[in-house]
Amino acid sequence: MTNQTALFSRLTSILADESRTPLYKRFATAIKDAVREGMLVHEEILPSEREFSQLLNISRITVRKAMDSLEKEGVVLRSRGYGTQISSQFEYSLKEPKGLSQQAVLRGKKPDTVWINKSKIHCSAEIAEKLGLSIGSDVYLLKRIRYVDEQAVSVEESWVPARYIADADAIGISLYDYFHQQQILPVKSQSRVSARMPDEALQQQIALPANVPVLVIKQLAMDAQGNPLEYSISYCRSDMYVFIAE
Amino acid sequence: MTNQTALFSRLTSILADESRTPLYKRFATAIKDAVREGMLVHEEILPSEREFSQLLNISRITVRKAMDSLEKEGVVLRSRGYGTQISSQFEYSLKEPKGLSQQAVLRGKKPDTVWINKSKIHCSAEIAEKLGLSIGSDVYLLKRIRYVDEQAVSVEESWVPARYIADADAIGISLYDYFHQQQILPVKSQSRVSARMPDEALQQQIALPANVPVLVIKQLAMDAQGNPLEYSISYCRSDMYVFIAE
Numbered sequence: 001m002t003n004q005t006a007l008f009s010r011l012t013s014i015l016a017d018e019s020r021t022p023l024y025k026r027f028a029t030a031i032k033d034a035v036r037e038g039m040l041v042h043e044e045i046l047p048s049e050r051e052f053s054q055l056l057n058i059s060r061i062t063v064r065k066a067m068d069s070l071e072k073e074g075v076v077l078r079s080r081g082y083g084t085q086i087s088s089q090f091e092y093s094l095k096e097p098k099g100l101s102q103q104a105v106l107r108g109k110k111p112d113t114v115w116i117n118k119s120k121i122h123c124s125a126e127i128a129e130k131l132g133l134s135i136g137s138d139v140y141l142l143k144r145i146r147y148v149d150e151q152a153v154s155v156e157e158s159w160v161p162a163r164y165i166a167d168a169d170a171i172g173i174s175l176y177d178y179f180h181q182q183q184i185l186p187v188k189s190q191s192r193v194s195a196r197m198p199d200e201a202l203q204q205q206i207a208l209p210a211n212v213p214v215l216v217i218k219q220l221a222m223d224a225q226g227n228p229l230e231y232s233i234s235y236c237r238s239d240m241y242v243f244i245a246e
Numbered sequence: 247m248t249n250q251t252a253l254f255s256r257l258t259s260i261l262a263d264e265s266r267t268p269l270y271k272r273f274a275t276a277i278k279d280a281v282r283e284g285m286l287v288h289e290e291i292l293p294s295e296r297e298f299s300q301l302l303n304i305s306r307i308t309v310r311k312a313m314d315s316l317e318k319e320g321v322v323l324r325s326r327g328y329g330t331q332i333s334s335q336f337e338y339s340l341k342e343p344k345g346l347s348q349q350a351v352l353r354g355k356k357p358d359t360v361w362i363n364k365s366k367i368h369c370s371a372e373i374a375e376k377l378g379l380s381i382g383s384d385v386y387l388l389k390r391i392r393y394v395d396e397q398a399v400s401v402e403e404s405w406v407p408a409r410y411i412a413d414a415d416a417i418g419i420s421l422y423d424y425f426h427q428q429q430i431l432p433v434k435s436q437s438r439v440s441a442r443m444p445d446e447a448l449q450q451q452i453a454l455p456a457n458v459p460v461l462v463i464k465q466l467a468m469d470a471q472g473n474p475l476e477y478s479i480s481y482c483r484s485d486m487y488v489f490i491a492e
Contacts, residue, residue, distance in 0.1 A: 006447075036442065036443070037442065037443065037445045038442045038445055038462070039445060044372075089440065094491060126290075189492070190490065190491070190492045191490070191491045191492075192488050192489070192490055193439050193461070193488065193489040193490075193491070194335065194461070194484055194487070194488045194489070195441030195459045195460075195461050195484035196282065196283065196284050196458075196459065196484060196485075197282070197283065197457050197458075197459065199283040199284055199285060201252075211443050212442075212443075213441045213442065213443065213459035213484070214441075215439070215440070215441050216284065238440055238441035238442060238459070239442075241440070242438050242439065242440045243438070243439040243440070243489075243491075244436065244437070244438055244439075245340060245436070245437045245439070245489075245491035246435070246436045246437075
């Protein structure tokens with residue numbers, strides 16, 4: 001959906017501004033802003049160094065330095081013969097619940113998951129209703145932060161009826177691996193996807209850049225017999241995630 | 247997910263602020279902010295007038311005036327015996343492509359659709375790839391703004407291979423009704439859902455409140471034989487829409 005004219009007019013005005021920030025940094029920031037605002041979309045091929053240089057009247061060295069820094073930050077991918085491309089987002093797909101780690105590794109990045117809560121609580125009215133329990137029943141609240149290259153990319157909260165978890169300490173990186181070990185096969189039944197700006201509590205955990213909303217993905221997973229197994233709410237950086245339904 | 251304590255502490259500090267804005271207006275604004283930030287969630291039941299009045303040490307008349315104004319704006323629903331509830335969002339469901347108008351009517355609201363573009367163009371590389379066409383092939387670009395009670399709630403752009411549209415003027419409110427008249431039955435094949443803050447162009451069309459992101463829903467629809475029929479990008483107010491996948 002790129003409007004090349006709009007992009008170049010934006011870049012021209014940013015580069016013309018008097019500023020003590022080096023030109024290549026302002027150029028790189030402008031590209032990042034254009035991605036965040038949707039003026040440049042994920043997987044889009046950028047104009048070549050030569051085109052940028054000619055159209056913006058800046059040196060090719062400046063363009064190259066900007067692209068170097070954008071590549072280091074993971075904003076663009078460069079490949080010989082194919083040009084420079086805006087990085088694609090991680091896909092939150094209904095088909096592959098374990099996708100993030102695999103996707104990160106495929107891109108040469110290091111995924112990590114840190115549990116910040118695994119506790120047995122009495123469930124609220126809302127969770128009781130989702131899981132088909134009486135209010136106050138025992139459930140496990142499981143909360144983790146997922147990282148890629150040490151940057152927080154999502155926060156996930158799950159509520160699981162206590163009877164499905166014999167030993168919370170035995171849950172490793174993947175809750176689903178734990179379920180599989182017990183011969184429980186969760187199936188996602190419905191996903192509700194919305195978006196909002198992060199509140200303060202989330203901002204403290206995930207430290208989003210200004211102006212980046214979170215995708216809020218609420219899901220109920222059931223076992224093969226239709227018994228509710230897990231209700232989860234994931235908060236995902238919208239500049240790094242796209243939700244896929246097929 | 248409401249943290250009642252956090253909500254009340256927020257409300258207390260807002261109401262304690264010295265300000266010339268009437269108390270009930272500040273109270274109403276604080277409730278709207280809490281919804282936008284996810285502190286109050288859609289369909290949640292609010293504390294009663296009496297509870298708000300006692301806990302915040304304000305008069306029940308102030309609470310009632312705030313709720314009256316929130317009800318007029320469609321932020322809350324009130325029903326006898328059931329209490330005051332945060333309005334639910336419109337659902338963008340894969341199962342019901344015509345859902346918005348019906349949902350609006352069910353709530354006593356007036357839906358409307360305004361076409362702002364119906365033109366035959368040569369398709370870009372990106373659209374060509376999505377629709378399986380050669381670059382520059384004839385496609386219809388169809389763009390409409392959807393309104394509920396005269397407030398813009400979404401902007402939808404569609405690209406359709408020209409051979410499926412004999413007469414663009416014959417397309418009424420629903421593109422799918424037009425397809426059905428030609429015995430074409432579109433099936434959505436994949437949806438990609440992301441979020442971002444609106445850019446200037448979108449902001450001009452949809453006039454979002456500050457701090458409200460848009461859900462960006464990209465979909466490909468095919469006919470029963472698997473031929474691409476329509477590629478669409480919908481930009482939906484995230485405070486009014488939730489995307490549902492089942």
